[in-house]
Amino acid sequence: MSASNGAPANIDLSVDIGGVTLTNPTIAASGCYNRGAEFGRVVDISAYGAITLKSVTREPRLGNAMPRIALTPAGMLNAIGLEGPGIDYFVAHEAPKLSSVPTVVIASAAGFTVGEFVDVASAIDGLPGVAAIELDVSCPNVDSEGECFAVDPRTTDAVVAAVKRRVKLPVIAKLTPNVADIRPIARAAEEAGADAISLVNSLRAMAIDVERARPTLANGTGGLTGPAIRPVAVYQVWESAQTVRIPIIGMGGIETGRDALELMMAGASAVAIGTANFRDPLVAAHVRDAIAEEARRRGFASVRALTGLANPGFAGKRWPADRRPQRLGVSR
Amino acid sequence: MASDAPLLETATLISREQVAPGFWCLGFRSPRIARAAGSASYVAVDVPGVFSVRLPLGIWTTRDDEFSLLFREWGDRTRRLARLSVGSGVSCIGPLGNHFSIPVKGSTALIAAGGIGIVPFWLLTRELRAAGVNVRAIVGARTKAHLNGVAQLREAGADVTVCTDDGSEGDKAMVLDLVKRVHAANVIYGCGPLGMLRALCAHASENRIQCEISMEETFGCSMGTCWGCVVPVRRGSQQGSGYPPSPRDSRTYDFARVCVDGTVFPASDVLWLEAYA
Numbered sequence: 114m115s116a117s118n119g120a121p122a123n124i125d126l127s128v129d130i131g132g133v134t135l136t137n138p139t140i141a142a143s144g145c146y147n148r149g150a151e152f153g154r155v156v157d158i159s160a161y162g163a164i165t166l167k168s169v170t171r172e173p174r175l176g177n178a179m180p181r182i183a184l185t186p187a188g189m190l191n192a193i194g195l196e197g198p199g200i201d202y203f204v205a206h207e208a209p210k211l212s213s214v215p216t217v218v219i220a221s222a223a224g225f226t227v228g229e230f231v232d233v234a235s236a237i238d239g240l241p242g243v244a245a246i247e248l249d250v251s252c253p254n255v256d257s258e259g260e261c262f263a264v265d266p267r268t269t270d271a272v273v274a275a276v277k278r279r280v281k282l283p284v285i286a287k288l289t290p291n292v293a294d295i296r297p298i299a300r301a302a303e304e305a306g307a308d309a310i311s312l313v314n315s316l317r318a319m320a321i322d323v324e325r326a327r328p329t330l331a332n333g334t335g336g337l338t339g340p341a342i343r344p345v346a347v348y349q350v351w352e353s354a355q356t357v358r359i360p361i362i363g364m365g366g367i368e369t370g371r372d373a374l375e376l377m378m379a380g381a382s383a384v385a386i387g388t389a390n391f392r393d394p395l396v397a398a399h400v401r402d403a404i405a406e407e408a409r410r411r412g413f414a415s416v417r418a419l420t421g422l423a424n425p426g427f428a429g430k431r432w433p434a435d436r437r438p439q440r441l442g443v444s445r
Numbered sequence: 446m447a448s449d450a451p452l453l454e455t456a457t458l459i460s461r462e463q464v465a466p467g468f469w470c471l472g473f474r475s476p477r478i479a480r481a482a483g484s485a486s487y488v489a490v491d492v493p494g495v496f497s498v499r500l501p502l503g504i505w506t507t508r509d510d511e512f513s514l515l516f517r518e519w520g521d522r523t524r525r526l527a528r529l530s531v532g533s534g535v536s537c538i539g540p541l542g543n544h545f546s547i548p549v550k551g552s553t554a555l556i557a558a559g560g561i562g563i564v565p566f567w568l569l570t571r572e573l574r575a576a577g578v579n580v581r582a583i584v585g586a587r588t589k590a591h592l593n594g595v596a597q598l599r600e601a602g603a604d605v606t607v608c609t610d611d612g613s614e615g616d617k618a619m620v621l622d623l624v625k626r627v628h629a630a631n632v633i634y635g636c637g638p639l640g641m642l643r644a645l646c647a648h649a650s651e652n653r654i655q656c657e658i659s660m661e662e663t664f665g666c667s668m669g670t671c672w673g674c675v676v677p678v679r680r681g682s683q684q685g686s687g688y689p690p691s692p693r694d695s696r697t698y699d700f701a702r703v704c705v706d707g708t709v710f711p712a713s714d715v716l717w718l719e720a721y722a
Contacts, residue, residue: 147670151705154450155538155668167670173689175696178718182663182673184520187496191665193672196700198688340496368496391498391666392491394453394538 124405125415128162128383130360131283131308133244135162135217135383137401138416139373142364142387143168143221143247143287144193148207149214152394160398162383163217168249169237171229173199178331183320188339188366189388190320192332195223195252200236211242218242219285222276223249226256230272231279238280246282248272250302251289251314263289263314266301273305283308285362290342290349291317299353311362311385312353313346339388340366347375354380355426368396370403377404377416378423451541452477455534456488459511461527465590467518468561469527476510478539484569485659485709488514488539489667492522493529500526501664501704503564504540506597515594517561541667542708545569545657548632550577555630556603557620557645558584559637563594565659565708567601569634574602581627582606585620585637589613621645630654635712646712656712662703669705676703682714 126137141164146152149164158164176196183190198207211218220237224230234246250263250272262268263286273286286302288295290313302310315336320329328334346365353361363381366388367373373384384404389396408416421427456475464470473479478488482504489499500522505515518524529535545565548554554573556566563584573580582603586592587610599605607615608623616623620637621644635645635658642658649656665673677698678685684706685699698716701707 145666145670147672151666151669155453167672172693173691175688175691175694175698176672176675176700179675180663181675182665182671184497184522184663189498189665191671191673196672196675196686196688198686199691202689339498388498388665389496391668391671392496393536394668 124408124413125417126401126405128417130362130383131245131285133163133217133283137162138377138383138404139397139401140219140362140383140385141165141390141397142385143249145387145390148210149218150210152390156394157215159215160395160401161216162401163219163244164214165219165247165385166221167197168195168221168223169197169200169203169233170195170223171200171232173197173202180329180331183329183335185320185337186341188337188341190318190330190335190337191315192330192335194332200233204236204240208240208243211240214242217244219245219247221247221249221287223252224272225252227271227275231275234276234284235279238282243282245285245308246276246280247285247287247311248276249287249314251287261289261291263298264292266297269298269301270305273302273307277306285309285311287314288312289314290345290365295349295352296356299357303357303359307359309360309362310353310357311364313342313349313365316342316345338366340368340372342366343372343375347379350376350381351379351424354421354424355428358428360429367400368392370400370407373400373404374407374419377419378421380421380424380427380429382417382420382429449481451538452481453536453538454478456537458529458531458533458535461529461531464515464593468515468591468593469518470505470513470515471526472511472513473535473537474511475537478537479507479510479512482507482512482540482568483544484572485542485544485565486540486568487542487708488512488537489541490526491536492526493533493535494525497522498665499538499667501541501667503659504568505564505594506567515561515564538667541704543706545634545659545709547572547576548578552631553579553581553629555624555627555633556580556582557624557633557635557637557641558582559620559641560586560591561593562635562637563598565636566603566634567594567597570598570601570603580604581630583608583620583623583627585609585618585623587611621648624648632656634658643717646715646717649712657709658712658715659708660703660710660715661708664704667704669702672700672702674703675700676707676710677716677718678710678714679716684710684714
């Protein structure tokens with residue numbers, strides 16, 4: 114699929130995320146693609162290098178009351194509340210269908226205690242058709258007054274380290290942007306053994322229904338996604354890329370190839386696309402082709418050479434052979 | 446779920462009419478979607494311009510390679526859509542959603558439409574008439590200017606009675622008041638404001654009349670992936686998620702996604718929680 118659908122020929126589109134090879138750097142973001150089947154009714158989802166499944170929790174969850182969605186300028190707010198069948202049902206009824214997904218599948222585990230993360234990730238580990246596990250450490254921690262695991266390096270470490278001790282699959286820690294400084298969190302994830310990090314999750318935000326004089330979302334607050342949050346994502350990927358050497362999956366408001374290139378040049382090895390699927394189901398192919406075209410235009414043999422290109426402090430450990438790193442003298 | 450997979454097609458805007466202040470009827474040429482549409486089908490429209498998720502709009506009429514959308518201007522996306530010039534190409538996914546069920550030949554169907562809730566009923570009326578079903582329709586709106594599409598519904602073969610809240614057209618009455626006067630209906634179909642639908646479902650239940658309603662929520666993906674547009678349904682409903690009960694949650698219902706499990710639900714499956722109030 115790589116060079117066949119209009120992507121420039123002879124550019125190596127593949128990227129490596131924690132030992133998992135993707136045919137191209139685009140990934141469907143968790144929560145926007147469910148288990149892959151729905152968008153597969155309309156488009157060829159193999160345009161994606163990987164899809165990330167909607168997060169699974171240990172117990173079934175009914176999720177939040179409605180309204181769960183509010184439209185905002187250049188984005189949207191959601192508060193779904195992790196509605197889902199729980200891990201047992203997922204393993205019995207949904208996982209068997211994953212082998213037919215025509216691209217790499219990353220499962221997503223969510224939990225409200227360290228133990229829940231471990232239980233879910235352990236159950237996912239070894240499922241046929243699952244190549245990696247993303248940990249939604251942006252979940253509220255019930256042992257810590259509902260504060261997100263990923264707002265504190267210690268709780269981030271606790272989740273990632275506990276899961277890493279128990280699973281063989283590569284582990285990706287998905288970080289929240291709702292922090293004053295992303296760098297200690299990213300470092301904690303790396304030091305706990307994460308094979309990659311992904312960021313940013315949605316920004317906590319709110320809208321008020323002025324007619325009814327109450328929050329638009331039944332949950333009150335929600336997660337803001339879409340192009341509105343892209344500059345936040347670029348900045349936090351930039352900061353993280355100066356801090357960790359593990360691959361970064363950059364996401365947050367990617368709508369076009371240019372948006373994806375911003376995140377790659379800030380330091381992302383791959384990019385995840387979420388809300389933009391809700392406008393353009395073909396977005397992955399467009400973004401993939403634009404990334405390849407940019408690599409070609411710059412005379413790179415591989416799209417990997419784009420990672421960190423704009424970021425002089427980029428700490429990524431593997432400088433591609435096809436590119437001379439040029440440090441511009443900005444220390445990290 | 447719709448039996449056939451929805452299609453991604455660029456529709457060409459071929460006509461644009463402001464049928465009343467704030468109400469628009471746009472005609473599109475879109476052969477594959479137009480020919481596949483059925484009652485309660487909708488399209489998810491990519492409104493050109495600054496980013497927004499697709500706008501779901503019910504298909505009003507179809508003819509050969511064309512479909513029309515009748516909608517009220519109520520936000521940024523509908524405002525922008527209404528101002529596109531004829532000849533514009535607009536990316537649509539459709540037809541999406543399930544359909545109303547059709548009763549046996551010779552029965553009498555009663556349509557209850559509130560305001561812009563008339564939209565799913567042109568196609569339904571055609572399907573009902575083609576199946577030899579008698580169609581009565583009560584169409585109500587706040588005021589005369591909000592009462593759109595009645596002539597087309599009559600042309601499609603419905604025996605239409607209209608009412609308005611202010612008496613500016615037809616009876617000064619609520620849709621439900623007139624629905625209650627019709628005793629011959631074997632099945633009721635509803636679409637409109639939640640308050641009207643809730644009362645309609647209660648009426649159908651009290652009188653043991655089969656009833657289906659087409660619902661609305663704020664959609665995210667329009668494809669069934671994001672679980673943003675759910676409504677609560679009775680546990681065991683065919684359209685609910687069917688997920689195991691949540692052990693830490695006292696709520697004993699299921700959620701169904703309006704976008705792919707609906708938009709049509711049997712009235713007996715829909716739960717009216719206080720969140721709707």
